[in-house]
Amino acid sequence: MTPVSSSPVFRTTLLWSAVATGILAVAGAIVGFLVAGASGVSSALIAIVLAAVFLGFTAASILIANRWYGDPLYVPIFFGAVMGGWLLKFVVFLVVLFLLRGQPWLNATVFLLALIVSVVVSLIIDVVVMVRMRIPAVSDASLPTLADIIDDARRPSPAPEQNAADENPSRD
Secondary structure, eight states: OOOOTTHHHHHHHHHHHHHHHHHHHHHHHHHHHHHHTHHHHHHHHHHHHHHHHHHHHHHHHHHHHGGGTTSTTHHHHHHHHHHHHHHHHHHHHHHHHHHHTTOTTOOHHHHHHHHHHHHHHHHHHHHHHHHHSOOOSSOSOOOOOHHHHHHHHHSOOOOOOOOHHHHOOOOO
């Protein structure tokens, strides 16, 4: 079974997202500390990790679903995994926001700005990775080999079918 051509794209996206998360965590902690002290640090780090986990979850769910490539049920499995992952992310995100709402140690402004910056950086990474990966417009296709072409040329062509009326010209 040949691997799906999009799998390296998603692996690269996950790798660069992890690197960006590390850089954002350091920058967010510094800026959060300068703006709001210890609550700014925790607010920025929670937002950055939350964005990284949820945005990386989509690529991971696609990579997991791609394991069934070639199976007759691949399409329903793929869309079920991606849609189920999206629904799970949505529910978990709402639960996390309700749990964090009103916490005295959370600085809402730092949290929101760190979340927005993390999402924008992740989207930029997605765009750059997709533009730089050279996936053909028709992927996962196999072209015929020279041996296939020669075998097709050696096969006798079927005789053209003649109309029964042409064979029997007699008139009633």
